[in-house]
Amino acid sequence: QVHLVESGGGLVQAGGSLRLSCAASAIVSIGVMGWFRQAPGKEREWVAGITSFGSLTYAASVKGRFTISRDNAKNMVYLQMNSLKPGDTAVYYCYADYQTRWWGQGTQVTVSS
Secondary structure, eight states, X not given: OOOEEEEOOEEEETTOOEEEEEEEOSOTTOOOXXXXXXXXXXXXXXXXXXXTTOOEEXXXXXXXXXXXXXXXXXXXXXXXXXXXXXXXXXXXXXXXXXXXXXXXXXXXXXXXX
């Protein structure tokens, strides 16, 4: 079983930045880790992913503004979010692919205009 705990959400003005962190329980060989988000009344949307080898992928809506990174030694994944927009407001969920997909509990990000 993999436990994921997110932190770093909050309220920020448009144009501002936040850094989300996700700590995974000490499991070796976790595959892809990354982030989804879900805005009120919308489906959960994939945001970014990173493999254990450091290969990065981003949703078109965040590319150039968000940066995902990973520390394999600490089983941590981060999401640096810059130039935030009100449309980025959502609950952000960390995920990890290890035998199955595991989810964190989510952290709220609110961007005010």
